[in-house]
Amino acid sequence: MRFIKISEHPAKDASVQSDALEMLLGCHVRIRHFMQLGRTLAHAEFAPSGEIAETAEAISCYFSKALPLHEADENETLFPRLQAAVAEGNLVREAAETMVEQHKAIDELVADLLSLCDSLSQHPEALPSLARRIEDVTFALDKIFDAHLKLEETVIFPAILEVLTSEQLEEMSDEMRERRHPTGNKIHLVN
Ligand SMILES: [Fe+2]
Ligand SMILES: [Fe+2]
Helix, strand or coil, X not given: CCCCCHHHCCCCCHHHHHHHHHHHHHHHHHHHHHHHHHHHHHCCCCCCHHHHHHHHHHHHHHHHHHHHHHHHHHHHHHHHHHHHHCXXXXXXXXXXXXXXXXXHHHHHHHHHHHHHHHHHHHCHHHHHHHHHHHHHHHHHXXXXXXXXXXXXXXXXXXHXXXXXXXXXXXXXXXXXXXXXCCHHHCCCCCC
C-alpha cells in the first residue's frame, strides 16, 4: 500500500484538481463530525430533551441526505472513471472495488443509526433505553468508517491525480455539483 500526501502532488491544474478532491475530502470532514456527534449522543442522557432531539435530527438529516450524495459521487462519478483508467488486478482498481463494497456495509449500519435517531428525535426521553444500541451502532460504524476513509484518502484519492486527466476532474466536480443542485430544477424565466 502506498501512502501519498495529496498536498505533495504536483498539480497540473491546481484549481480543477483541488476542486474535485476538496469536495470529496470536505465530505469526509463532515462524516467524521457527525460520527463524533453520534458518539456524544449515546452518552447524553442528562442533556435537555430539546438538545437530544435536535442532535438526533441533525445526525439523521446528514446520514439520510448528505451521505448518499457522497457515496453516489464515489460509486457513480469516481469509480467508473478509475475502472476505465486502471487495469484489472491493479492495487488502485482493487481498492476502488473494495470502496464500493464497503458502501453497502456502511449503508446497512447507517439504516440502524437512522432508525434510532428518528425515534429519538420524536421521543428524546427514550435515550436511556436506546443509549446502548446507539453506542453499539456508532462503534461498528466508526470501525468501518475508519478503514474506509483511510483507504480512500491514502490509496484512491491520491491515484485520482495520477490517472485521471484535468478534464475528467472537471467533469467530476461538475457532476458532483449537479447531483446537489440539479440545473433541470431551475426555473428559466427567459427563453
Ligand atoms: Fe466512500
Ligand atoms: Fe468517501
